[in-house]
Amino acid sequence: MxxxxxxxxxxxxxxxxxxxxxxxxxxxxxxxxxxxxxxxxxxxxxxxxxxxxxxxxxxxxxxxxxxxxxxxxNARETLRQQRRERFFEEVVDAMVAEARMIGIPLADVIRRIQDADGGRS
Structure with missing residues (x-):
């Protein structure tokens, strides 16, 4: 473990x-x-x-x-909120910064996320 x-x-x-x-x-x-x-x-x-x-x-x-x-x-909700914040800081913000650095328009990133989601949202 x-x-x-x-x-x-x-x-x-x-x-x-x-x-x-x-x-x-x-x-x-x-x-x-x-x-x-x-x-x-x-x-x-x-x-x-x-x-x-x-x-x-x-x-x-x-x-x-x-x-x-x-x-x-409320431990579960507290943990979920902490994870959401960490997700946006570590994943989304980093992804946006990387996309900007390599010249990918954010609209393309959003479209790719929506395609990966398969219309479930």
Whole structure:
């Protein structure tokens, strides 16, 4: 599951975010404990805890004392909004800049996107 591209704790946080976005984890659903997570993935419990702490700080998870951690209300929508913003910044803005640099009219880019969409929008 884990690779060398980023720290394991960040990959843990991203995996949980992906599960929330995909609907695998629902709002107010309990998530695995850090000990369960570390045992299941055979990682250091402190590493798992750091990933969970990141999600707590971002407001994606919340803690019920003595019970565990749960998916926050509106976590999915929050994550979707963050991904939309990142998509436009990293993909669309970069595409527009590249098109301008190589002389492709934006109308051609738009037409190509519409063709790729097959009229579904």
């Amino acid at each position: 884990f690779d060398d591209r980023s720290p394991i704790y960040q990959q843990i946080a991203e995996k949980i975010k992906e599960d929330i976005l995909a609907g695998v984890l629902q709002e107010d659903e309990k998530v695995m404990s850090t000990n369960q997570y570390s045992s299941f993935y055979r990682i250091n419990p402190a590493t798992a805890a750091k990933g969970f702490q990141q999600l707590l700080e971002e407001g994606i998870l919340y803690k019920k004392r003595g019970i565990g951690m749960f998916v926050s209300q």
